[in-house]
Amino acid sequence: MKPTLMLIGLGGLAEVILELLAREESLGRIIVASRNVERGIARCNLARLSAMAQGYSPKINFAPLDLNNAEAVAETVRQESPNLILSCATMQTWWLPDMLPPPQSALINSAGFGVWLPVHLTLTLKLMEALRQADYSGLTLTAPFPDVVNCILGKLNLAPTCGIGNIDEIVPKVRLLAAQRLEVPLEAVRVFLVAHHALEPAAFGTPKVFGEAVGETPPYFLRIEYGGQDVTQTVRADELLFAPYPLPSGPPTHFLTAGSTIRLIRALFSDQGALLHAPAPNGLPGGYPVIAGKSGVQPAPIEGLSLAEAIAINQQSHRFDGIERIEADDGAAVFCPDAVEVLRKALGYNCHRLPPAEAEARATELMARFREYAGQYGVNLENV
Numbered sequence: 598m599k600p601t602l603m604l605i606g607l608g609g610l611a612e613v614i615l616e617l618l619a620r621e622e623s624l625g626r627i628i629v630a631s632r633n634v635e636r637g638i639a640r641c642n643l644a645r646l647s648a649m650a651q652g653y654s655p656k657i658n659f660a661p662l663d664l665n666n667a668e669a670v671a672e673t674v675r676q677e678s679p680n681l682i683l684s685c686a687t688m689q690t691w692w693l694p695d696m697l698p699p700p701q702s703a704l705i706n707s708a709g710f711g712v713w714l715p716v717h718l719t720l721t722l723k724l725m726e727a728l729r730q731a732d733y734s735g736l737t738l739t740a741p742f743p744d745v746v747n748c749i750l751g752k753l754n755l756a757p758t759c760g761i762g763n764i765d766e767i768v769p770k771v772r773l774l775a776a777q778r779l780e781v782p783l784e785a786v787r788v789f790l791v792a793h794h795a796l797e798p799a800a801f802g803t804p805k806v807f808g809e810a811v812g813e814t815p816p817y818f819l820r821i822e823y824g825g826q827d828v829t830q831t832v833r834a835d836e837l838l839f840a841p842y843p844l845p846s847g848p849p850t851h852f853l854t855a856g857s858t859i860r861l862i863r864a865l866f867s868d869q870g871a872l873l874h875a876p877a878p879n880g881l882p883g884g885y886p887v888i889a890g891k892s893g894v895q896p897a898p899i900e901g902l903s904l905a906e907a908i909a910i911n912q913q914s915h916r917f918d919g920i921e922r923i924e925a926d927d928g929a930a931v932f933c934p935d936a937v938e939v940l941r942k943a944l945g946y947n948c949h950r951l952p953p954a955e956a957e958a959r960a961t962e963l964m965a966r967f968r969e970y971a972g973q974y975g976v977n978l979e980n981v
């Protein structure tokens with residue numbers, strides 16, 4: 598029987614993923630689960646007809662679902678019994694600071710992405726608690742800031758299978774440029790990258806200016822093979838990693854995340870599995886080369902780098918997103934003082950340490966303060 602996939606949180610990213618999923622013939626049912634019923638049904642109708650117009654015949658249904666109601670989430674999951682759950686649900690999307698006028702946008706972005714942790718952690722935490730309640734044993738992929746969020750969830754024994762996107766958005770660029778430099782077919786080039794979400798802006802030529810990290814780039818490991826041989830030095834791999842490769846900003850990049858996600862889902866449903874890259878396999882910090890197959894995702898062996906060394910690289914990278922560390926005992930995030938200071942001065946929001954249990958209250962406060970701040974500069978985010 599073909600597998601059932603449940604897509605939770607129908608926002609900008611999930612809409613793009615849905616369109617691609619609707620064209621995946623290896624899938625059985627797709628259940629789209631979100632709060633906004635009217636919009637959700639219309640979006641599912643559009644995906645169904647769009648795919649049909651292209652010659653596919655997907656089975657797509659909408660199910661009302663609010664992650665704030667754990668009982669109901671557990672019940673829906675029990676009833677629908679999906680093989681894979683993919684959650685894109687978040688309290689606030691990631692590109693809102695870019696809507697501010699340039700000086701304010703630059704200021705808020707200078708705090709790094711990590712300060713937004715509570716808005717991305719809250720619903721993923723609620724999902725994983727509800728899945729535990731439902732005795733769900735299938736695979737779970739999550740979109741919201743997995744390099745950090747899933748690592749925190751791992752400390753609570755609630756780690757999803759892995760995250761989506763991030764590291765696997767850098768790899769195609771490096772692979773393409775390496776194949777071009779070597780003048781060989783793309784298919785014969787293999788990339789092994791260990792890198793955190795924090796490396797992505799630098800890898801696309803838009804270095805993030807964050808406090809003490811100005812001018813530095815996060816640590817990473819990169820090995821490139823051609824026909825099984827190490828060509829890392831020959832292709833000058835570091836140069837390729839940081840070569841400018843302009844992309845549109847904001848929502849159009851959802852296509853890149855979605856493409857990577859579809860490849861991961863195919864691997865997870867395939868008999869032979871695949872070697873690819875993913876963030877946070879089983880709650881590890883940052884991203885890794887992974888082997889993905891029916892039994893889940895495992896970090897792949899890397900020539901010249903132990904798993905412990907790879908984990909250390911990603912742990913050291915948290916601070917480039919403004920997070921000093923994640924505490925081992927309770928999964929609390931401790932933020933870098935410079936990042937805290939940016940939001941304290943601009944928004945009056947003062948959070949040095951975030952235990953997971955406080956994520957929702959902190960997210961609500963941060964979102965309210967951020968909207969008030971945006972309003973002062975003539976940007977109305979009330980309905981965004």
Ligand SMILES: NC(=O)c1ccc[n+]([C@@H]2O[C@H](COP(=O)([O-])OP(=O)(O)OC[C@H]3O[C@@H](n4cnc5c(N)ncnc54)[C@H](OP(=O)(O)O)[C@@H]3O)[C@@H](O)[C@H]2O)c1
Pocket residue numbers: 605606607608609610611630631632633634637662663664665685686687688689690691717720739740741742743760761762763851854
């Ligand atoms: N890993 C990556 O590479 C990558 C790339 C891009 C984005 N992201 C992350 O993916 C996440 C989604 O981004 P986005 O741009 O799609 O955000 P978005 O447009 O704001 O979508 C989030 C959706 O979550 C749903 N939601 C909110 N509260 C919910 C609740 N209580 N229960 C169920 N659903 C709820 C909302 O739909 P309803 O109102 O219908 O509930 C909303 O449309 C963000 O965390 C973003 O940072 C990750």
